[in-house]
Amino acid sequence: MKVQVKVWRQKNADDPGRFETYPVEGIIPEMSFLEMLDLMNEQLLKRGESPVEFDSDCREGICGTCGLVINGMAHGPKCACTTCELRMRDYQDGETITVEPFRAQGFPVIKDLVVDRSAFDRIISAGGYTSVNTGSAPDANVLLIPKDTAEKAMDAAVCIGCGACVAACPNASASLFVGAKISQFSLLPQGEAERKRRAVRMVEQMDREGFGNCSNHAECEAACPKSISIENIARMRREYMKGALTEA
């Protein structure tokens, strides 16, 4: 199979960037989307052109490193799936595929398809933790947690921090990412002590990083490779309100 890749090229954050189109040949349908890009880069290198930079690591949907906008959709048109999990059998022979970086004010482009998502780390460092020093934890079975509650916390904790929620949102809001982390801790007894402070600080950090506000488009939920529910955004709002009223 062969395809045309219409791909975003940008030298650095200051470069305005542009699309280039490259033909890629010798694709087999079992290949993953990123393996197709590997092949494209091999062919570019052989021709003496510079390869297109893109991030990836685990290539099995768990590390959150990969993330491209494919034919206008974050992680491509397939549901509940990261870019690295896409397979070429879902594309047509001869098709032109458009590939862009995640675009958001909070995610400046470093080069080509690689963006800087360190804002997410800064949001987590503003309270996305429990303050328990190593060695001071009680026996793990001291606090009983009903199975349903643990499962619900896990539903939020599965976030891989890829940033597709931001890329898919018309406002480039990071609410699903932040809501998932706040939810995980607000559901668990371990998160109770710092519950209010955490919600307030994380939400305020999100705003400082230049992410937009949530206006309930729910595009984030649709793009999320782990199908994290927007219920978590509602929970974040409640937690923030409670926190802001008493912490301020």
Place this chain on the structure above:
Amino acid sequence: MIAKSPLLDAKIPDGPIQEKWANHKASIGLVNPANKRKYTIIVVGTGLAGGAAAATMGELGYNVLNFCIQDSPRRAHSVAAQGGINAAKNYQNDGDSVWRLFYDTVKGGDYRAREANVYRLAELSANIIDQSVAAGVPFAREYGGTLANRSFGGAQVSRTFYARGQTGQQLLLGAYSALMRQVDAGRVKLFARREMLDVVLVEGRARGIVCRNLATGEIETYAADAVCIATGGYSTVYFLSTNAVNCNATAAWRCYKKGALFANPCFTQIHPTCLPQAGEGQSKLTLMSESLRNDGRVWVPKKKGDKRPPQEIPEDERDYFLERKYPAFGNLAPRDISSRAAKEACDAGYGVGPTGFSVYLDFAEAIGRLGESVIRERYGNLFAMYHEITDENPFKQPMRIYPAPHYTMGGIWVDYNLMTTIPGLYALGEANFSDHGANRLGASALMQGLADGYFVIPATISDFLAEHRPDGLTTNHDAFTESVKAVQEQVKQLLGVNGSKTVREFHVELGRIMWEKVGMARNEPGLKEAISDIQALRDEYWKNVRVGGVNEDMNKSLEFAGRMADFLDLGELMAQDALERAESCGGHFREEYQTEDGEALREDDKFCHVTAWEYKGEGQAPEAHLEPLEFENVKLTQRSYK
């Protein structure tokens, strides 16, 4: 008697094994709390080992600098672990204990690990679960609210804790959140998108590192009072493995070249249940949880090259080879045995699938016995993942699996304190060689990473620091300048070749040599060939590699080129170590040394030791040093899974 090398003093504390760690901690030198912030500690790696170490040493008050290759510490390869983590909690009241976990690990490692280290690991396992739960890790629970456990990798007790199929992710996020709390507190400084390319020694002691900033290409230097390497394993030397594409041996290898001994490089683990390679463009292999073997039956057709679809092959024309060869364990035979049996079947022409390099893992019998809904409940997400990747529905036809390189037991040699042979340089997690001997048990790597990071290094490092006060050394020291020059020189050399083969093409070739000759089954002529093949490939590499681009920019081709140079050297050392070790043990199977039933045959008289290699300079043969292993608590027996 195996003579001990003077370089390898393991510093194992005296006393009965149950008291060694407690006694040792009681006698360790301490740093006054008020002075801790005057010490800078570099931690390279943010996986379970590095992340937990950086967080905990930050909590203690040290000034920590923490580095990783990815754009965020949360993406370290630990994130991909699926199955679970062992701990001797005995919550199930099924007879587990620290002793039993210790015993199982020593035996599982085929008696090639240090007893004292393994005992400590088993001892600390319970604290890891407490710590992780307190950090908000949502482990699986029972209806009553207590933690759930399962039996994993053939263990006879249920001691594995898990969070769906994402245990590594949840544990890593736990360590990452503790780390980010220290970043918030200003005690840890994060340096993401950095690749360590050298360790800097001043007067023989590790005093800093040289990194390449992967976003800008800038070569940076950092000074410290101690350096900890927690950079993971080197399975990617095989090109295709279950590891992430950025996993590498570079940090460990550059330490080796500066004098840190590298132990048991040939001890690698091949995992039996991975998705087979689909074609040439494949960039990595996906692991399917081993738990599938609880209900799946492994088979190949009895007729060579049988191309019929599996459903059309009648029962009596199928060879359930694991059940046939190992009736007692059947499909649950240990990883190395199962992997080898599958490769043998395929090499002999019985393999299935388009490439002939896979075997069936069939659930039809279990579905018939238990019903589809039970199987769906047990393995629903794994079946979905398989379906997604292969476009084949495992409810309707058997899965196809094949072994893949997965874990490396070998690594930088460390003593009981996790210090390498270079003073002030430590190695943690998969990067060191310490606890798994010749074979690692399922769910024990996460345990080791977190034990090293949360509990061992924060305790042992003060012993060294108490003796080595901060002295104001900065990166202006000549040793840094020289090291930077060497790094720049190598980068220039790589970019300068401008040949005709890409780094990836070389990596594929190296992988093929390693897989065929230094893989699951090894023999003397094969290993000798491997060594000369690798040498030839290395010569070609430095004459014909095409990297492209420049240093002063993001340039992934250049990153991979540097790692590839190290893989070429490491691959040769692995082959040499495998050649030297004329016995079979754990994951190291030398065809010349097997029982009549084809089981690994250890040669305890000659090889009950660790082999640690010393770098002797470019083009020079490395020197082997031996650390004899003594077994005072577990009796050496020959493993049998018949």
